[in-house]
Amino acid sequence: MREGFKDLQGGLFASVHKADVGNAVSDLMKRGVDLMCWADPFFPDLVIPQNVKQSVIDSIDKGMATHYTMPIGNSDLKQAIAVKLKEDNHMNVDPDRNILITPGSDSGLMFAMMPFIGEGDEVLIPAPSYPSNFLNPKLLGGIAVPVPLKEENNYQIEIEEFEKRVSPQTKMVLLTNPNNPTSTVLRRDSLEKIATFVIEHDLVLVVDQAFEDAIYDDIEFVSIATLPGMWERTISVFSISKGMGLSGFRVGYLVADDKIIDVLYGCTVNVIGATNTSAQIGAIAAMKDRSFVKEYNAIFDRRRKAVYEIMNSIPGVSMAMPESGFLSWVNISKLGTSAEISKYLIDHANVVVNEGTPYGVGGEGYIRIVHGCYKDDNVLYAALERIKQALIQLDIDKGVAAHG
Amino acid sequence: MREGFKDLQGGLFASVHKADVGNAVSDLMKRGVDLMCWADPFFPDLVIPQNVKQSVIDSIDKGMATHYTMPIGNSDLKQAIAVKLKEDNHMNVDPDRNILITPGSDSGLMFAMMPFIGEGDEVLIPAPSYPSNFLNPKLLGGIAVPVPLKEENNYQIEIEEFEKRVSPQTKMVLLTNPNNPTSTVLRRDSLEKIATFVIEHDLVLVVDQAFEDAIYDDIEFVSIATLPGMWERTISVFSISKGMGLSGFRVGYLVADDKIIDVLYGCTVNVIGATNTSAQIGAIAAMKDRSFVKEYNAIFDRRRKAVYEIMNSIPGVSMAMPESGFLSWVNISKLGTSAEISKYLIDHANVVVNEGTPYGVGGEGYIRIVHGCYKDDNVLYAALERIKQALIQLDIDKGVAAHG
Ligand SMILES: Cc1ncc(COP(=O)(O)O)c(C=O)c1O
Ligand SMILES: Cc1ncc(COP(=O)(O)O)c(C=O)c1O
Numbered sequence: 001m002r003e004g005f006k007d008l009q010g011g012l013f014a015s016v017h018k019a020d021v022g023n024a025v026s027d028l029m030k031r032g033v034d035l036m037c038w039a040d041p042f043f044p045d046l047v048i049p050q051n052v053k054q055s056v057i058d059s060i061d062k063g064m065a066t067h068y069t070m071p072i073g074n075s076d077l078k079q080a081i082a083v084k085l086k087e088d089n090h091m092n093v094d095p096d097r098n099i100l101i102t103p104g105s106d107s108g109l110m111f112a113m114m115p116f117i118g119e120g121d122e123v124l125i126p127a128p129s130y131p132s133n134f135l136n137p138k139l140l141g142g143i144a145v146p147v148p149l150k151e152e153n154n155y156q157i158e159i160e161e162f163e164k165r166v167s168p169q170t171k172m173v174l175l176t177n178p179n180n181p182t183s184t185v186l187r188r189d190s191l192e193k194i195a196t197f198v199i200e201h202d203l204v205l206v207v208d209q210a211f212e213d214a215i216y217d218d219i220e221f222v223s224i225a226t227l228p229g230m231w232e233r234t235i236s237v238f239s240i241s242k243g244m245g246l247s248g249f250r251v252g253y254l255v256a257d258d259k260i261i262d263v264l265y266g267c268t269v270n271v272i273g274a275t276n277t278s279a280q281i282g283a284i285a286a287m288k289d290r291s292f293v294k295e296y297n298a299i300f301d302r303r304r305k306a307v308y309e310i311m312n313s314i315p316g317v318s319m320a321m322p323e324s325g326f327l328s329w330v331n332i333s334k335l336g337t338s339a340e341i342s343k344y345l346i347d348h349a350n351v352v353v354n355e356g357t358p359y360g361v362g363g364e365g366y367i368r369i370v371h372g373c374y375k376d377d378n379v380l381y382a383a384l385e386r387i388k389q390a391l392i393q394l395d396i397d398k399g400v401a402a403h404g
Numbered sequence: 405m406r407e408g409f410k411d412l413q414g415g416l417f418a419s420v421h422k423a424d425v426g427n428a429v430s431d432l433m434k435r436g437v438d439l440m441c442w443a444d445p446f447f448p449d450l451v452i453p454q455n456v457k458q459s460v461i462d463s464i465d466k467g468m469a470t471h472y473t474m475p476i477g478n479s480d481l482k483q484a485i486a487v488k489l490k491e492d493n494h495m496n497v498d499p500d501r502n503i504l505i506t507p508g509s510d511s512g513l514m515f516a517m518m519p520f521i522g523e524g525d526e527v528l529i530p531a532p533s534y535p536s537n538f539l540n541p542k543l544l545g546g547i548a549v550p551v552p553l554k555e556e557n558n559y560q561i562e563i564e565e566f567e568k569r570v571s572p573q574t575k576m577v578l579l580t581n582p583n584n585p586t587s588t589v590l591r592r593d594s595l596e597k598i599a600t601f602v603i604e605h606d607l608v609l610v611v612d613q614a615f616e617d618a619i620y621d622d623i624e625f626v627s628i629a630t631l632p633g634m635w636e637r638t639i640s641v642f643s644i645s646k647g648m649g650l651s652g653f654r655v656g657y658l659v660a661d662d663k664i665i666d667v668l669y670g671c672t673v674n675v676i677g678a679t680n681t682s683a684q685i686g687a688i689a690a691m692k693d694r695s696f697v698k699e700y701n702a703i704f705d706r707r708r709k710a711v712y713e714i715m716n717s718i719p720g721v722s723m724a725m726p727e728s729g730f731l732s733w734v735n736i737s738k739l740g741t742s743a744e745i746s747k748y749l750i751d752h753a754n755v756v757v758n759e760g761t762p763y764g765v766g767g768e769g770y771i772r773i774v775h776g777c778y779k780d781d782n783v784l785y786a787a788l789e790r791i792k793q794a795l796i797q798l799d800i801d802k803g804v805a806a807h808g
Contacts, residue, residue, distance in 0.1 A: 001519050001520060001667065002518075002519055002520065002521070002522045003522075005518070005519035005667050005670075005671070006667075008666070008667045008670030008671055009666060009667075009669075009670050010476070010665065010666040010667065010668065010669020010670040010672070011666070011669060011670075012501055012662050012665065012666040012669065013662075013666055016670070026474055026479065038472070040471050040472050041470075042470075043471050043472075044468070044471065046466065046467065046468065046469075046470065046471075047470065048464070048469065048470050053464055053465070056464050056469070056682075057461055057464055057465065060452070060457055060460050060461055060464075061457070061461065062450065063450065064448070064450065064652065065450075065452065065460070065652050065653070066445075066446075066450065066451065066452050066649060066650050066651060066652050066653065067444050067447050067448065067450075067651055067652045068442070068444050068447075068645075068651045068652055069652070070430055072414070075430065097416055103507040103508075103511070103654060103676075103677065103679075103680070104507075104677035104678065105677070106673055106674065106675075106676070106677030106678070107507070107511065107675065107676050107677045110674060110675055114406075114409070114543065115405050115406055115409035116405060116406065117406070118406045118407075118523065118545055119522065119523045119545065132673055132674045135671060135674050136674055139518065139671055139674060139675065141522055141523065141545065241472075245470060246470050247470060247471055247472045248468065248469050248470045248471045248472055248473070248680065248681030248682065249469070249470065249680060249681075250507060250654075250677065250678060250679065250680045250681075258416050258417075261414065261416065262412075262413060262414040262415070262416040262417055263405065263409050263410075263412045263413075263414065264414065265413075265414020265415060265416065266409075266412030266413050266414040266415075266420070267409070267412055267539060267543055268414070269510055269536055270510065270514060270536045270539050270540055270543060271510075271511065271514055271543065272507075272510070272511050273507065273508035273509070273510030273511045273654065274508065274510070274654060275507075275654065276507070276652065276653060276654045276680040276683055277652030277653075277654075278460075278652065278682075279680055279683075
């Protein structure tokens with residue numbers, strides 16, 4: 001077995017704490033706890049936009065659901081995505097030459113990295129970030145080089161930290177923007193620094209924009225591929241799982257220059273096969289009428305403010321206001337380690353949240369709470385209230401507040 | 405860019421002849437030709453078993469279609485697959501420890517190989533076989549080593565051919581059984597030779613059983629993982645795309661020993677993400693009542709005999725009786741190269757068939773005809789008749805028959 005795989009554990013022989021691996025989550029659900037660790041909007045309640053629902057059902061009822069689409073994707077979907085890219089991302093792309101549909105963006109991320117990362121190649125990855133980012137290079141024989149982001153700097157780019165870590169083996173920068181778990185949006189200034197760095201060192205950039213749909217407080221969102229000199233060296237990774245709430249559909253897409261896409265087209269069958277046919281038809285409907293995304297954002301906007309109030313009212317706990325999406329990144333370092341607190345919350349608040357440590361350097365001392373769960377705000381608020389009471393109790397038990 | 409990707413072409417800058425890449429197929433469809441090159445049962449007509457259809461629609465209408473399943477797969481589906489594996493494959497597996505659901509078997513195949521194949525590793529692959537097999541090792545930095553199979557030996561294993569090619573770099577044997585394009589079923593004897601070889605040389609075996617559902621003439625079908633000593637070193641790759649005709653659902657599954665599966669579980673999110681939720685629910689229905697597969701097989705059985713008659717009645721053309729599935733592997737070497745003949749058939753019979761060459765060593769001089777296309781036998785037979793007339797004319801034009 002190859003080096004990068006040797007130490008992997010999936011939970012069959014040792015207990016594994018990553019919430020998204022193996023049967024850990026379903027086992028916890030069976031125990032009846034509230035899952036606030038699953039970045040899947042409204043989970044476990046059913047929410048599906050009417051237009052999407054109808055088009056998917058039609059595709060099964062009288063359409064082509066049982067048949068393959070082109071491996072590279074349904075061309076009507078690519079057309080609809082090109083329109084969205086123009087409107088939302090200010091990217092002008094040719095749907096037949098710059099877009100590749102993938103079965104979700106997880107496999108899309110891996111596919112985007114494969115042609116560039118091999119034995120000994122290094123990938124610079126701001127941290128904390130999406131856990132897959134740190135394992136992906138290793139699976140390709142390469143090395144993940146975390147570049148610490150700081151909370152006090154609102155998790156923006158300090159380019160000196162990149163300069164310190166770049167080496168002749170560096171091949172790629174892997175960005176998650178907006179970031180998961182911090183929900184922070186990289187400002188134009190941060191992205192320009194990265195762009196200059198990537199061009200100077202002749203690197204490839206992969207940017208995961210899975211959380212781009214919901215940005216609050218009029219923060220400017222910049223797709224880094226639109227910065228000068230970046231189009232030819234950027235692969236942008238997108239998903240309909242997060243802002244569109246269509247996680248179970250497993251549809252994502254890659255956008256890049258045609259020289260890169262030609263290579264990916266040339267091995268699409270090998271790496272990803274093709275994407276589910278009726279899900280692509282549903283995605284067309286979703287792209288064409290994105291009004292439901294605005295409704296979702298209003299819900300998440302309201303909720304983020306509530307979580308912010310509640311968490312910051314707990315002694316020893318703090319969080320910044322989420323800038324995007326439906327994730328809260330909560331500093332619990334005064335109360336314990338992220339492993340201790342998440343374990344404690346299962347036992348004392350009947351909720352599962354994410355430990356901060358899988359998000360890499362800078363994750364210890366934090367928990368991630370998915371406040372996008374449940375359809376009904378009140379179910380969420382009740383769970384948050386239980387978290388609050390449990391942590392207040394813990395604070396008292398530990399005497400943290402008393403000690404200052 | 406890595407070595408294995410450098411020469412890949414997806415059709416944007418040069419015309420690419422692989423039927424399953426890029427827009428080649430959709431471009432041909434627009435021209436109104438009959439597609440007999442797409443291994444997708446009944447394409448382009450809609451055929452979906454009633455039980456599958458209803459369960460998928462329900463999952464969208466009132467179920468969990470928008471939510472992720474566990475990345476490793478819906479556990480009810482894994483239960484249903486375990487029952488099928490017992491009944492059809494004589495494999496006794498623990499659904500929670502030996503099965504991993506994948507978004508189709510193409511990505512499943514790649515995933516099965518990834519932990520084992522890296523820089524310089526060699527993979528022995530009987531040829532002709534599924535085109536992806538020869539590119540996959542290259543994409544992982546390894547080397548595909550084709551091992552020729554011979555028509556006169558009914559494409560069975562000659563183990564001397566493997567012995568000649570094994571080296572210290574050999575890590576894996578990659579089998580496709582039943583084979584695509586030849587449709588041949590490896591007999592117990594062939595599989596026992598391979599098993600002994602794999603064990604002696606301490607290799608891993610990946611076997612792609614995508615076409616296992618339809619085997620004719622009571623030929624014994626053996627799942628190689630059931631042979632002594634093979635369970636621990638075999639990853640079996642399955643699909644619902646072929647025999648079940650649910651290609652657009654994108655559901656496949658890997659079956660292996662729990663030591664291997666634990667590693668795969670540990671990076672499932674990274675490599676494949678998760679599989680479409682409602683397609684998995686449809687797959688449960690399909691697994692639980694597989695009677696429709698028998699109906700499909702009766703259709704394909706009838707058709708293979710018709711193709712066999714028609715092809716062997718053309719001067720200079722021959723084929724063996726298909727042993728499985730819905731593929732005809734036709735020897736046209738007396739009339740021209742596989743590129744010439746397939747081009748000729750587009751122009752003179754208005755059909756697209758597959759050239760033999762992408763199937764590797766032994767593919768030149770053959771074309772592959774997918775006789776599983778269309779719902780109505782008569783549409784297929786009409787297309788076959790056009791092929792016959794066109795090839796008879798070609799034979800006359802070239803004077804092949806006259807020359808003997
Ligand atoms: C940052 C980020 N990228 C990508 C993904 C994968 O999403 P999907 O494969 O559903 O598109 C996730 C899911 O949690 C994510 O958080
Ligand atoms: C031999 C073989 N294996 C695997 C596949 C991939 O099938 P899927 O990804 O639809 O499961 C195919 C499709 O043509 C095939 O012919």
